[in-house]
Amino acid sequence: MPNSVSDNAVVDNGFAALRVDLRRKRRHYTRIDNFVNKYIKMTLQWGSLAVMAFRLRQQCHAVKPDILAVLLSFFAWLIEGVLRLFTDCRISPTAKIGRGLVLHNFAGIEIDPALAGSNLTVNQNVCIGRDHTGEGKPTLGDNVFVGAGAKIMGAVSIGNNVVIAANALVISSIPDNCSVVGNPAKIVSRGVTSDYLSFDTE
Template structure:
């Protein structure tokens, strides 16, 4: 509750915040996934996506204190690892960059903040206390305490 100044009480957060609903269901789906009930875990995560607009793969490892603010459009991939006390805003993708097997999604340290619309892609590491600005596209490791911003597009092939 301390993360959201609009939250009036714990009941409001528990009953009305889709981020809480998605995380509670993810805990169950993750437990099922770890025990080999892959289909049931995946079905639960897809049902939660339909209800909340937040897609968390049941294989993702999430620490304590994750706060998903607003949440609509958040995607957290299968091999993502998220540390403690992380904040993620709406429209964030923690995704892969291809169809490789194995570790292909980002690892976020503790106390990381990921701004609205940011895309953090690939098997990269985001250090403790790092901040990622709104709509930033991050494709390489970020050191602890750093801030990453910008979405400036770069033309790589000119077709004329």
């Protein structure tokens, strides 16, 4: 069975987590290493804006309610609405997701896990949430890569250091250190060391 999810998913949220989210994307997902690409274009990408809005909502929920928190939460809600309209990208505001979250591509994304650890990478057309029964949400460990078009549905557990290939359908639990492919997803390798798992170790 997968190991327990990192406490990062619980204790690191809001602005503290956002700094790590953006730093990880700059370090590992910027093709041209210059200031404009790493700090301006990357920050203004739709996926980065979605993560910012999500973390802003987290921050507002974590502090004592006041007029500033209400205004910031409303601003985040507006950003989320624009993102949903133009990209169909949504991260549930109640989701608990650890630091290092990267939306590498942004269109058609629905993220609503019970809990996700640190260094989650999500590509386009991904759904993480309840299955058709509506009972239970996925739990993801640390360092999980979800390829384009993949679906993780229902009360399944995904271990640490897992690569979920493009268009895979995950409807059963996956142990640590695996790569899975197919519909339904099947393990094709164990002891995974993949370029897809890009994260900082400090």
